Amino acid sequence: MDRLKEAFYIKSLELKNEMRQVLKEHGSRKMDEVSLQQIFGGMRGVKSMIWETSALDPVEGIRFRGLSIPELKDKLPSREGDTEPLPEGLFWLMLIGELPTEEDVNWLSDDWERRRNVPEHTLRVIDSLPIDTHPMTQFITGISSMQTNGIFTKRYAEGMSKSDYWDPMYEDAMNLIASLPTLAAYIYRRSYFKGEHIAPDDTLDWAGNFAHMLGVSDNPKFMSLMRMYMTIHADHEGGNASAHTTHLVGSTLSDPYFSFAAGMTSLAGPLHGLANQEVIKWIFNMVEELGTNEPTDDQIRKFVHETLGKGQVIPGFGHAVLRRPDPRFIALKRFAEENIENDPTVNIVWKMFEIVPPILQGLGKVKNPWPNVDAHSGSILVHYGLDQYQYYTVLFGVSRALGVLASLCWSRALGMPLERPKSVTYDWIKTQLAK
Ligand code: CMX
Numbered sequence: 001m002d003r004l005k006e007a008f009y010i011k012s013l014e015l016k017n018e019m020r021q022v023l024k025e026h027g028s029r030k031m032d033e034v035s036l037q038q039i040f041g042g043m044r045g046v047k048s049m050i051w052e053t054s055a056l057d058p059v060e061g062i063r064f065r066g067l068s069i070p071e072l073k074d075k076l077p078s079r080e081g082d083t084e085p086l087p088e089g090l091f092w093l094m095l096i097g098e099l100p101t102e103e104d105v106n107w108l109s110d111d112w113e114r115r116r117n118v119p120e121h122t123l124r125v126i127d128s129l130p131i132d133t134h135p136m137t138q139f140i141t142g143i144s145s146m147q148t149n150g151i152f153t154k155r156y157a158e159g160m161s162k163s164d165y166w167d168p169m170y171e172d173a174m175n176l177i178a179s180l181p182t183l184a185a186y187i188y189r190r191s192y193f194k195g196e197h198i199a200p201d202d203t204l205d206w207a208g209n210f211a212h213m214l215g216v217s218d219n220p221k222f223m224s225l226m227r228m229y230m231t232i233h234a235d236h237e238g239g240n241a242s243a244h245t246t247h248l249v250g251s252t253l254s255d256p257y258f259s260f261a262a263g264m265t266s267l268a269g270p271l272h273g274l275a276n277q278e279v280i281k282w283i284f285n286m287v288e289e290l291g292t293n294e295p296t297d298d299q300i301r302k303f304v305h306e307t308l309g310k311g312q313v314i315p316g317f318g319h320a321v322l323r324r325p326d327p328r329f330i331a332l333k334r335f336a337e338e339n340i341e342n343d344p345t346v347n348i349v350w351k352m353f354e355i356v357p358p359i360l361q362g363l364g365k366v367k368n369p370w371p372n373v374d375a376h377s378g379s380i381l382v383h384y385g386l387d388q389y390q391y392y393t394v395l396f397g398v399s400r401a402l403g404v405l406a407s408l409c410w411s412r413a414l415g416m417p418l419e420r421p422k423s424v425t426y427d428w429i430k431t432q433l434a435k
Pocket of ligand 1: 368
């Protein structure tokens with residue numbers, strides 16, 4: 001058994017036993033109440049799931065196993081010559097709750113390198129799709145087609161004890177995470193570079209090699225950006241749509257390929273992960289309409305009002321949980337301030353940071369007028385030459401795999417049951433109200 005798997009097994013056994021005891025003693029204790037507003041309002045804030053890898057506070061933002069984004073930058077190992085943390089380190093932290101050493105992350109980079117191949121038939125399935133197929137469609141199709149390699153499903157069909165579920169779940173999760181950069185880079189080169197693919201570089205880490213295979217920029221800062229991008233998008237507690245979908249589908253004992261593909265269909269919605277493409281599309285439309293990439297504050301303000309007037313949302317602003325500027329937005333802003341000088345798209349994002357919140361506040365209904373992660377990510381990608389914005393959600397998806405698949409391992413190791421909340425009819429509500 002490999003070192004990470006063994007550590008995970010030991011930790012999960014301990015926690016499983018502890019949780020069983022707690023449930024036995026306190027199982028009937030009320031932890032929360034549900035309001036009518038929550039039943040109608042997309043279950044905001046309803047506590048209904050255990051998610052160990054990260055927790056989200058409305059004001060402080062995301063913490064991964066207790067660590068904020070700046071703390072991750074300080075505490076996780078980075079590659080020599082770079083200051084951004086390696087996503088391998090975050091996965092290690094999320095999976096076993098311990099900070100990895102440099103040796104640990106090197107081991108994990110090598111392990112994922114060994115596991116990274118995408119089956120030949122997956123490449124053929126992708127090649128059979130029309131060339132202008134949205135990259136998220138290609139990504140989801142590719143992930144589903146790799147399910148043929150799934151170990152969990154095979155072991156289940158052979159007859160596997162419940163207590164062993166965690167083992168093939170771990171193997172599938174690791175294989176899937178390892179292969180996602182290969183799959184995603186294949187889609188990018190196929191869609192935008194006439195299928196001129198770039199061979200992997202075995203000397204690089206998981207995210208560095210991904211940046212290399214994308215072939216966007218020779219600038220080492222792009223590699224650094226990818227390491228940071230893959231870290232900050234990895235997890236956002238369990239209630240967000242992509243995480244929750246992965247969790248829900250996984251609870252039926254669908255394997256990680258099916259569960260993650262389902263999670264990616266959630267990420268592909270414009271109110272969730274697709275917002276990163278929508279932000280750049282919105283900015284490019286404005287620039288084209290105005291005929292300048294240096295719009296004045298008044299011009300941006302007018303464009304915002306026009307968008308709202310058409311009954312549309314301002315992409316990249318607002319959040320279902322956060323009530324302050326997203327720390328992931330702040331991390332990207334810090335990266336841009338340190339590495340990018342006077343870029344027109346980045347400048348527009350910074351102007352929007354000033355202009356949009358008061359306008360949204362003025363609507364009187366938006367609970368969080370501040371920017372989220374998607375408001376900033378695309379502008380930095382454009383700066384380094386990755387301006388094919390339809391691809392952005394795939395980048396988000398590769399990163400999101402780290403959190404949701406680590407959590408899926410936990411769900412199976414802890415023996416989490418089939419998820420099955422209760423729905424009610426409107427008549428039932430009226431009857432309750434009349435009582
Ligand atoms: N622009 C305009 N109106 C907005 C808005 C925005 N950016 N954000 C919220 N609102 C509106 C809502 O549409 C809603 O209007 P109605 O009552 O008319 O339906 C009202 O304000 C209240 O919404 P809320 O409670 O503040 O926000 P929700 O929890 O319902 O929704 C979110 C959250 C993210 C879907 C919403 O803020 C939004 O649509 N933002 C733009 C899309 C976006 O950036 N999504 C990415 C989120 C991060 C991620 O998952 O990647």
